[in-house]
Amino acid sequence: MPEVFDVIIIGAGLSGLTTTKYLKDANISTLTLEASDVPGGRLRSIENKDNSFEFGGTYIGHHYHRFQNLAKELNLTTIDVTPLISFFKKQDLVINKQLIHQDDWENHKENTLDKDLKSILPWNLHRIILEKYNPYNSPEACLTEGTNDQSMRDWLQSLGFDSQQIKYIYGMNLSYGTDADSISSLQLMHRASFSKRQKSESKVIGFTLLEGMNELANRYINHFNLNILFKNRVNKIVKEKGLFSVSCENGNEFSAERLVLTCAPSTLKNITFDDYSKEQRIQFASELQSQPMFQIHFKHKKNFWEQDGFSPAIFSNEYLGMCYPVRNKVDPEEIIGFTAWVMGKKALDLIKLSQKDACSVIINNLQEIRPSIKNAIELTHLNAWSHEKDFLGGWTYFKPNQFLMWHKLLQSEKSNIFFSGEHTSISSRGIEGAIESGEKTARELLNSIH
């Protein structure tokens, strides 16, 4: 008979760690099962000899108070990324396979936007439009009854934009969904309201961790002495005589009275649930999508951008996605490597290929568009989020009508299965959202016991 815990938490990302800590503080016996051999989930830093490369969550908003308090408690060093962000804005464009300087966008024949938006670059257009026209002034307001969960295309059309304009406003290397039809405008409004809240009165825009983001997860476990079992990928959950029996791929079995699911909703497809615990929320969640995403990282052997006169950073709707330099966190003038982020539709194509072939497609595309890169780079890492079983993409995106429906289900349906993770947070997004969700889940779970 396996040992029985009060609560089993599935996943040791930030939300799972936070839930575990708060339950432990309340003397609840917990076991956290993590598929990987390291904690942190979508916090992923790779050390190289010059600096740490961040492949997952990196940017800490000015008002990520939960994260910043935690970093302080764990004796980690937050550094100001404002100088890094000013470099980020220097991206040139690829339009119809042609490299163009960002200053030439304003008068480019593809650019049919009106005067006030003409000089805004495509990667920033939807952000500026959301900032201006978002009808909801807080993330919470987006989740109230009666809000309009339409597609981004419908919303943009209602503002008067035509399809040529939408192609550039919401069509290039997208971070959410694969096109303007496939994404809930409400999710983007929620995110925009959260970003607005992050705006600071000071000149400091945001932070990152000097020690690397993964260090937060490592120190978290040691500092709070949490009970985590690594290399235990859950693949089956059955409810028997009031207890959940949780099986892992490696044959381990554990039991608990309550469960917390923190893994990305799309990955719930990897777990078999018995009929009893197959709730509407579980079914709905497993049909949600994770953002198609593929990253490659390379080092430059020579300064190829000096040869062609374009910015080291380029933004495209090609297989190279957004390719930008990774800079030394302490001395941002220094370029320590490059990351190509392929998102949305093009990433969806790459998922159908092996990781090796997908990588070749990106490199060939880079060389075709930017010939100066030939023989000038060396591939160092591959981060195929969409190919990874435990993530199946970067983060959850919601199709029209799904965003509101998901939050309604979370509020209305109650059982001994609790959901946590960034995709469940109400007031925050990203890293801060993951911590918020962990706190909320622990609170709800404790309320259900007492």
Ligand SMILES: Cc1cc2nc3c(=O)[nH]c(=O)nc-3n(C[C@H](O)[C@H](O)[C@H](O)COP(=O)(O)OP(=O)(O)OC[C@H]3O[C@@H](n4cnc5c(N)ncnc54)[C@H](O)[C@@H]3O)c2cc1C
């Ligand atoms: C490339 C990238 C860049 C990002 N950049 C930023 C940023 O700059 N700023 C920001 O605020 N946010 C950013 N984010 C988002 C942020 O990283 C996440 O919102 C946050 O880390 C999510 O934490 P979580 O605990 O909700 O989920 P996760 O970190 O995904 O944790 C879930 C855990 O569950 C485990 N798991 C999955 N299936 C199973 C199973 N069957 N059994 C056991 N364990 C399982 C996984 O291995 C994982 O460890 C980024 C994310 C990505 C991918």
